[in-house]
Amino acid sequence: VELTRFDVFVGGIMIFWPIGWSITMIAKSLQINKGNLASLLLAAFTGAACIWNDIVDHDIDCQVERTKHRPVADGRISITGALVFLLVHISMLVQMIQYLEPPALQVAIVYIFILPGIYPFMKRITYWPQAFLSISVCMGIPVATCAMGDTFPSSAAFLFAAGCFWIMLCDTVYAHQDISDDLKAGVYSTAVLFRENAKYFLHVLGILIAGCLLLSGVMNHSGPLYFILSVGGGTLHLWKQLSTVDLKSPKSCGTFFSRNSYVFGTTVFFGALLDYASSI
Secondary structure, three states: OOOOOOOOOHHHHHHHHHHHHHHHHHHHHHHHHHHHHHHHHHOOOHHHHHHHHHHHOOOHHOOOOOOOOOOOOOOOHHHHHHHHHHHHHHHHHHHOOOOOOHHHHHHHHHHHHHHHHHHHHHHHHHHHHHHHHHHHOHHEEEEEEEHHHHHOHHHHHHHHHHHHHHHHHHHHHHHHHHHHHHHOOOOOOOOHHHHHHHHHHHHHHHHHHHHHHHHHHHHOOOOOOHHHHHHHHHHHHHHHHHHHHHOOOOOHHHHHHHHHHHHHHHHHHHHHHHHHOOOO
């Protein structure tokens, strides 16, 4: 359970939201029925990437206060045991994607195997692992949209961008919890890169998130519920959190991450879901 982060639900739900947003929005334009929508949303959860991340990062995790008690880092689970658990998850994912048609299958392979496989090494070679993480997480958007309609509409492209900017923003704040330990361990991040100027960077990302959510709704011909709740409500919440977060306080950064996972992600999702429900 600890390896998949299901005991710390906040991380898993953040990974789910961009995919959930896209499935719900595109379901309206493609007139997906409620049963198929529920199945697609359920299939979006997976913990394989978290397991692989813990295996690769065990030598770094043990040097960071927040992560030193992860099961592989502190030796409670062996690398061999974690690899076996990972293979079980991968076999489940293969079962899930085997019936997809191209190009959804091709994108799914990149999403499930290639990008998550490379991501843990990025913090060792670039200050932008958050950017790579955001792309890795949000690749589920083209997988879901192509699986439903064999196309990748412009509305999904803007939602993909919104999701990427949002994950990057949240993970940059999250990384500020570990900035002193990361500097000692030689770990790179956008938090380390921007440091004192991070608030400016985060506000730029906030503007991009709001703009992309707005354009996605316009391209998708979404109704007023989406624009009021998802765009308006989500933007107001995000702006409030950005104005109050203290990047020098690990507690404040952790609270920001949790509130965005639950409140922002949920607000955008339910705006899209209610808009979908009003159209069927």
